[in-house]
Amino acid sequence: MADTKNTQSSTATTHFGYEEVSVGDKKNRVRGVFESVASKYDIMNDLMSGGVHRLWKASLIDWVNPQPGESHLDVAGGTGDIAMRIIDRVGRDKAGLVTVCDLTREMMLVGRDRAIDQGILQGISWACGNAESLPFPDRSMHSYTIAFGLRNVTHINKALAEARRVLKPGGRFFCLEFSQVVLPILSNIYDQYSFKVLPNMGQLVANDRESYKYLAESIRKFPPQDDLIDLMRTAGLEQCSYRNHTGGVAAIHCGWRI
Incomplete structure (x- = not known):
């Protein structure tokens, strides 16, 4: 049979x-x-968003509000941007352990070099892993962040269940992701920019048009804000909410493990 x-x-x-x-x-x-774009990833983030991604990430860190001695997990965080922001927010002499987990080794190599260049030699660790099957114990993290990574996961429901599993009771899940534009005046401009400008920029700067064509398409396939809330609740996260940024171009979602 x-x-x-x-x-x-x-x-x-x-x-x-x-x-x-x-x-x-x-x-x-x-x-x-991400192997293809790793070396240009951070430069492209600045160019694509006109630097606005830095404001979105600052808002994310404000909401996380990391405290001394806490354990934080940043998934799909290969270049270390979110992890280093957490460490700097808490203070390098007070931070607990921030673990970066990414599917792509090349992205983490870029992140390790960045951390060394910035003098961050302690309080950060690196693990190659899949968001759908994290290599960490149950109830081991105070917070879980994922920035511009959840839309690349094959099974979002599995990634959300894994996020809940590794969070301590009282821990929080945070997702910063491109989302659904809620201001009609932005919608057409955003579409034109996404499907015409971004691929051309990717070709010019990173010599990779197709990866940035995929970026635009993957954003459109990602669940809208309220649908992601439903998925979070189904995964067992509670008190779920979100905040739109730049008219919904990006959104930050938060959910608690109670």
């Missing part, structure tokens, strides 16, 4: 931007995108 479960798994599909791919292939293709 054929193994029905394995057969279904091998034929299951998901989206990679607007392209339909096998579930097993998406992780490798996402890794390939």
